[in-house]
Amino acid sequence: MTNxxxxxFGKIYDQYxxxxxxxxxxxxxxxxxxxxxxxxxFLKGWEAYKNQKSKIKNQKEIENLQAFLxxxxxxxxxxxxxxxxxxxxxxxxxxKIIDPKTNLEEKAAVNSExxxxxxxxxxxxxxxxxxxxxxxxDDLSISEIAKMLNKSEETARVMLHRALKILxxxxxxxx
Amino acid sequence: xxEAELVNKIRKLRQIKPSSDWVALxxxxxxxxxxxxxxFPFFKPxxxxxxxxxxxxxxxxxxxxxxxxxxxxxxxxxxxxxxAVFVPEAEKPKVQLELTNKRLEELAEIAETxxxxxxxxxxxxxQTNVSEAAKSLEKIKEPEKAKEVVVEIKKxxxxxxxxxxxxxxxxxxEKEGDSVQGLYKTPAEVLIEDLExxxxxxxxxxxxxxxxxxxxxxKYSEALEKIWILSQNK
Numbered sequence: 001m002t003n004x005x006x007x008x009f010g011k012i013y014d015q016y017x018x019x020x021x022x023x024x025x026x027x028x029x030x031x032x033x034x035x036x037x038x039x040x041x042f043l044k045g046w047e048a049y050k051n052q053k054s055k056i057k058n059q060k061e062i063e064n065l066q067a068f069l070x071x072x073x074x075x076x077x078x079x080x081x082x083x084x085x086x087x088x089x090x091x092x093x094x095x096k097i098i099d100p101k102t103n104l105e106e107k108a109a110v111n112s113e114x115x116x117x118x119x120x121x122x123x124x125x126x127x128x129x130x131x132x133x134x135x136x137x138d139d140l141s142i143s144e145i146a147k148m149l150n151k152s153e154e155t156a157r158v159m160l161h162r163a164l165k166i167l168x169x170x171x172x173x174x175x
Numbered sequence: 176x177x178e179a180e181l182v183n184k185i186r187k188l189r190q191i192k193p194s195s196d197w198v199a200l201x202x203x204x205x206x207x208x209x210x211x212x213x214x215f216p217f218f219k220p221x222x223x224x225x226x227x228x229x230x231x232x233x234x235x236x237x238x239x240x241x242x243x244x245x246x247x248x249x250x251x252x253x254x255x256x257x258x259a260v261f262v263p264e265a266e267k268p269k270v271q272l273e274l275t276n277k278r279l280e281e282l283a284e285i286a287e288t289x290x291x292x293x294x295x296x297x298x299x300x301x302q303t304n305v306s307e308a309a310k311s312l313e314k315i316k317e318p319e320k321a322k323e324v325v326v327e328i329k330k331x332x333x334x335x336x337x338x339x340x341x342x343x344x345x346x347x348x349e350k351e352g353d354s355v356q357g358l359y360k361t362p363a364e365v366l367i368e369d370l371e372x373x374x375x376x377x378x379x380x381x382x383x384x385x386x387x388x389x390x391x392x393x394k395y396s397e398a399l400e401k402i403w404i405l406s407q408n409k
Binding site for chain 1: 184
């Protein structure tokens with residue numbers, strides 16, 4: 001039985017690992033910390049998944065696994081900053097980006113652009129960061145985002161609109 | 176900057192990805208997945224049969240060095256018994272004696288290595304084998320076969336004496352039929368009968384008569400000693 005659950009969760013892992021890693025990385029800006037928190041997210045997710053399947057430890061039904069994983073990740077990032085008393089400092093040399101381009105000049109330009117957007121995003125309020133990441137990077141629909149935030153679709157749409165506007169302003173300021 | 180341009184810029188962040196090695200390693204750590212081929216071949220039904228056969232062969236091979244009282248010793252006995260099934264009826268007494276000799280070798284090893292706890296089981300094994308050998312010898316009718324087994328019995332006798340010397344005790348059963356001496360009975364009988372049918376010189380006839388008397392007195396090995404040279408020459 002556990003083997004079947006392992007297989008099922010393995011598929012979930014494959015589906016969400018990149019998204020969760022990126023979600024965390026954009027908040028902690030360190031490959032090492034992002035890896036630690038991502039693995040912890042999936043470990044907690046796996047434990048909860050097993051408990052839910054075996055109906056033990058009063059585990060509540062996980063209605064939306066995607067939302068559940070993001071929630072674990074968010075809590076872990078919050079805990080991380082709380083424990084370490086750290087502020088989000090963005091440093092370009094900590095970024096690990098897989099880039100197929102080999103031309104150095106082009107690569108530098110892309111990296112610089114990515115750095116700018118990353119820095120600007122990191123300076124947004126957490127909920128604005130989240131809606132941008134979910135909608136534009138992870139392709140979540142407004143309705144899915146609304147469910148994750150436990151808000152109406154209209155509120156989610158407004159929030160996304162505001163987030164995008166603030167991000168645009170920040171990028172314009174940098175230029 | 177238009178909204179579309181901004182969205183394009185945001186989407187460039189999709190380049191941020193974890194390394195594939197880390198992804199694979201973390202998955203196996205979280206889900207406890209071991210490399211399937213190496214550690215979980217038993218779950219593959221097609222391989223299970225092959226693995227079982229290999230384990231079985233390994234057990235049989237391993238059990239050949241076991242001694243009475245060992246965990247694998249019964250497997251050694253099973254192997255011997257299954258081999259004996261394929262032995263022709265006429266060869267069985269000889270094979271049985273060879274097995275009894277094996278039991279003596281085991282006893283010798285136990286005695287030499289001072290494995291006291293295994294001793295009672297080993298002595299019992301030996302005695303059972305002597306008894307089985309005696310039963311299989313009863314079927315001997317041909318003098319040639321009788322001569323063959325006498326050679327084996329002599330070897331057995333020598334080995335037994337060596338073991339008794341190490342153990343400083345007798346290992347033969349009290350019962351005549353279950354002792355090495357008792358093994359000489361049938362060969363002696365067959366060889367005496369054979370010699371009775373032959374024309375013997377007066378001197379040889381006298382030896383035969385003495386052998387018959389010894390046989391009647393239950394001194395089978397001595398009876399055999401008497402007629403052994405006569406039988407070899409005939």
